[in-house]
Amino acid sequence: MITRDRIVQTFLDLVGIDSPSGEEDAIAGELEHRLRALGLxxxxxxxxxVLARLEGAGAPVLLSAHMDTVEPGRGIKPRWDGPDIIRSDGTTILGADNKAGCAVILEVLQSLIEDGGPHRTVEVAVSRGEEVGLVGAANMDYSRITARVAIVIDSGGPPSSIQGQAPYHYVYDIEVHGRSAHAGLEPEKGIPAVTIAAEIVAGLPQGRLDDETTGNVGIIRGGLVRNAVPDYCLVQGEFRSMVEEKAETLARSARRHIETVQARHPGARIEASIRMAYPGYRLEPGDPAADLLYxxxxxxxxxPNPHPVGGGTDGNVFRGHGIAAVVIGRGGYNQHTKDEYLVVPEMLDCARVVEAAVRTLPA
Structure with a gap:
């Protein structure tokens, strides 16, 4: 059975291992060790x-979380706030996003093994680099995954809080190559990459465009010194929409705009990459993941309380690989802040829901 003391201790153990994005080796080793100790x-x-498999009966189900955390996430010191809430000491995040998801998976597996009885084959995928662009999921070895349905334990709130809709996400990298010159002696010989980049930025989608669509220019980097015409500038950004056609329209419009700017500055060279980072989705009636979980x-x-969210998760990437994924809450709140906290009873509820889903055999 799902055990409160054990899942809490697992969570605290995992939180004690620093795992900011890009530095996940220690937590990956710990997770692999724990999974093998359970016989997986x-x-x-x-x-x-970290990928694992527990054999069972019937169609497999994938349980997924991510192991990395955002900053400030080093030297986390969790503390109790009453009998049911865990917080950090206020100098860091807590790391419930997503050590709570990892703890849920480990607890569910241990309960399945201890209690026996029939259950589906369980596949496990704990990704790296989720917080910096779903990097792990994008580069996962999908030849090791046979499940066509996934429960992604990576949302805030109780397990009934479900990400019912997530956006199509496009990213872009635009490099402007100009020509340097001394800004005081012979500026006319230069081709100012920053100025050209500013023309590009002025025509890119920014802010909330409608209820379903947003755009953002996140990085502008160019120039070395104040007295030289800059010969290079980098622009990076994104746009998202719940509607695929809107996202595609923004991509086409951005490409045309960049071509127009290039035509105005034939001496410059503009290199632009605009691409889909991950597909969006909407949980519809008859969706295999919803049919299992609801x-x-x-x-x-x-x-069940499905609702739209503006961010992406590994669930978006899984759906792009033909795996119907549903993203559920695991008791965390105020994620990505020093005020993050975990409601322990909701983490327990999440584990009970996930175990029950895994024990639901196809008719």
């Missing part, structure tokens, strides 16, 4: 994601 086949793929939630007294 566990490996790290070429991207460093009856389980209701049987345990929860009413």
């Amino acid at each position: 086949q566990a490996v790290q793929d070429a991207a460093g994601n 009856p389980v939630l209701r049987s345990l007294g929860f009413e």
Whole structure:
């Protein structure tokens, strides 16, 4: 059975291992060790994601979380705030995003093994680099994953809080190559890359464009000294929309705008990459993930609460690989802040829901 003391201790143990994005080796090794200790086949793929498998009956289900955390996330010192809430000491994040998801998976597996009884084959994928662009999921070894349905334990709130819609996400990298010159002696010989980049930026989508669509220029980097015409400038940004056609329209419009700017400055060279980072999705009636999870939630007294979110998760990437994924809450709040906290009973509820889903065998 799901055990409160054990899952809490697992969570605290994992929080004690620093794992900012890009520095996940220690936590990956710990997760692999724990999974093998439970008797699972566990490996790290070429991207460093931890993958494992517990044999069972019926169609497999994938359980997923991510192991990396945002900054400030080093030397986390969790503390209790009453009997049911865990916070950091206020100098760092807590890391419930997503050590709570990892703890849920480990607890569910241990409960399945201890209690016995029938259950689906369980595949596990704990990714790296989720917080810096879903890097681990994008580079995961999908030849090791056979499940066509996934439960991604990586949302705030109780397990009934479900990411029912997530956006299509495009990113862009625009490099402007001009020509340097002394800004005081012979500026006319230069081709100012920063000025040309500013023309590009002025025509890119920014802010909230409508209820479903946003755009942002996140990075502008160019020039070396104040008295030289800059010969290089980099612009990086993104746009997102819940509607695929809107995202595609923004991509086409951005490309045309960049071509127009290039035509105005034939002496410059503009290199632009605009690409989909991950696809969006909407949970519709009949979706395999919803069909698995919703009856389980209701049987345990929860009413599913699907709602749109503006960010992406590994679930977006999984759906791009043909895996119907549903993203559920694991009791965390105020993630990515020093005010982050975990509601322990909700983490327990999440584990009970996930275990019940895994024990639901196909008819």
